[in-house]
Amino acid sequence: MNAPAQAQSFPLLPIALRLTAVAVAIGLFMYALLGSSDPAMLQTGLIALVGVWLVNVASVVFVSGFAPRGAMPVAMAHYAAAGGRLLLCVGLGVLAVKQWDMPTTATLIALASAYIPLLLVEAVAIAGYVRRVYVAPVDAKSEVTG
Secondary structure (H helix, E strand, O other): OOHHHHHOOOOHHHHHHHHHHHHHHHHHHHHHHHOOOOHHHHHHHHHHHHHHHHHHHHHHHHHHOOHHHOHHHHHHHHHHHHHHHHHHHHHHHHHHHHOOOOOHHHHHHHHHHHHHHHHHHHHHHHHHHHHHHOOOOOOHHHOOOO
16 A cells, blocks of 8 residues: 555545535526526526536545545546446436426436536546555656666
8 A cells, every 4th residue: 555645635525615616617607598588497407416416526425435545446436436426317317307307308418517527527636636646656767867
């Protein structure tokens, strides 16, 4: 196990705050785009956004549990969580359409438009953590001597 991995804690709160900031920005964009012209579409978009945001924050909490084991388990947990995150978001879409009678196309577009930016923020933050924590072995042949 890498010694720096134990010394540097997983940035759970900063990642959750970044996800929240991006979700608020997406919500404001939806409001600016739809405003009062189509309240039903705005409601659909905001419900999808909140659901995707909750799934992403839960995913980061899951991934943070692997931080004491090092950088590579964090990276593997992030990829493993991707499948669960996608299934939960699709399940949320099915629930919204079947149980809450939300429009199918608008719900799927809202889910995708929330899922992709939030996934990007999460992936970049976790990749940054892995880069900071993982100490790559140095190959003696690749060192520059001079």
